[in-house]
Amino acid sequence: MTEVLDPFAAATSVRSLGDGTFVANLHPEWAVGERPHGGYLLALLSRALGDATGLAPLSVSAQFLRPPRVGPVLIRTELLKTGKTVTAARAALEQSGQTCVDATITLGKVPTAEPEWSDVPEMPVNPPSNAIDLAATEVRKYFGLSRVCDMRLDANTAEFLSGGVGEPRMRFWVKPREAQPDLLFALVAGDLTLPVTQNLGRFGWVPTVQLTALVRAHPANGWLRLVVGCRALHGQWFDEDVTVIDSVGRLVCQARQLAIAPL
Template sequence: MTAKLTELLTLTEVDRGGPDAVTYSAHIDPTFTIGPKVHGGSLQMVVAKAAREALTALTPSPADLAADPAAQKFADATAAMIPVAISSDYLTAPDADDIDLVVKVLKRGRTVTVLRVDAVQGGRTMVTSSVTMARPDTDPSHHSGPTVLDGTPVEPPATGITLDGSPVAEVNHLGSAVDLVLDSETFPVVRGETGEPLVRGWIRPKGLDPDEYFSVLVCDISPPVVMNLALFGWAPTVQLTTYVRRHPAPGWLRFAATSTEVGPGMFEEDHLVVDSTGTVVAQSRQLALIPAGR
């Protein structure tokens, strides 16, 4: 990962609440903000990392398990798990600052383990999440249907809109951590036009290849698709659920954000993320508020 991403995902244990609970501290750099507030996907990525680190920290060591073969198999299964589902309720928007991740194991299993992660800032819970841990898919899929990313080039074309130096960078500050290119055909607002609530693009960590945690960030990376309907402004996330399906292959990730129903007060936004091989690596759905005054 880039230095900014590495720092974001560096967690420090500050408290151990028995065999099933641990608290970490993290620092969120202003890089990971949209406008003045923390980018929801970046925070959810930190939540996912905290869940994985907690599961490691709260699993007995091999030395402790040497005399218990059944427990050793359980520990081996746990080691292969990654966050495959992260469901977050955004109670209020955190600031770019220090934040605590309070993690509690709710259910342990050899196939699925579930944890709760509360992101706490200034003594207040800002975001509460349920994180499901399991083994990611590795074998070929039984079925893969058509998607809105079919036919999208593996790498961004010269006509793409880069985040660096574009008007988007005035609001999206992630440019020092990621390479982000928007498809000009599906972002007509830059031409002063409107269009369907669909945005496609390409993204990767600067100078490095993506991993499963970065896939979580990507599942909230698109500008609000309602911008294509001339609905501008902050669209606060109410709830965001992300599914991580596989480890991504090296190279650019392609994403598409879409909406089926844009109501007078709320809209849903779905992200689909594929890797350089065209394989689906992550998906998300969020419920967000229409920008105020619209």
């Protein structure tokens, strides 16, 4: 009997060519406009190295060199160090002979025990009744991920939707539509936000230049809670920090990126 993959697993599936390279297909559902989502690309690279090593991503640091298109891609992997606790590797996503994403990934075993100490932001476990379903707003026209991810935006952090201007901070509740969140989806969630610069009146394409994510725990079933903030918008450059918390209050991913805001 053929195994039926959930949509996210199918979208992040890779096929080994046996020499450290993999082929994959970038799905249009996981794109923002015409450009595949950055967190989704990191999940693909991590999937390839996970298949090659049997290990999970602990940290991912990626340079986004150029945006790929929806369609076939080649993933090249290289083991840099193999150890009992930590394995370091490199993975590059190529299309039409050009490198689009170049990542260094630290792999190992994600802790399963409860944390001895944790300091995470306070946020309701489930979205309140006034949370905004992005799939029911105009945002869905360019943010296609709302069709494959159930995404609810905290109405108190959505000034841009009413034409207002506020602080570059947002809060979300997210989960895949036809599956429960897994480790790679937690990694995706570290980039699964609208740009916080929209609350400052900056709209348009926001390319990620560099993103580093720490994967901290396997998420429990249910909503993932995202607390998103920015320390500075300086000229065209801004930072975005995302803290991802699962339904039992466990920190599952921390991500920070440097991105370019539209003028």
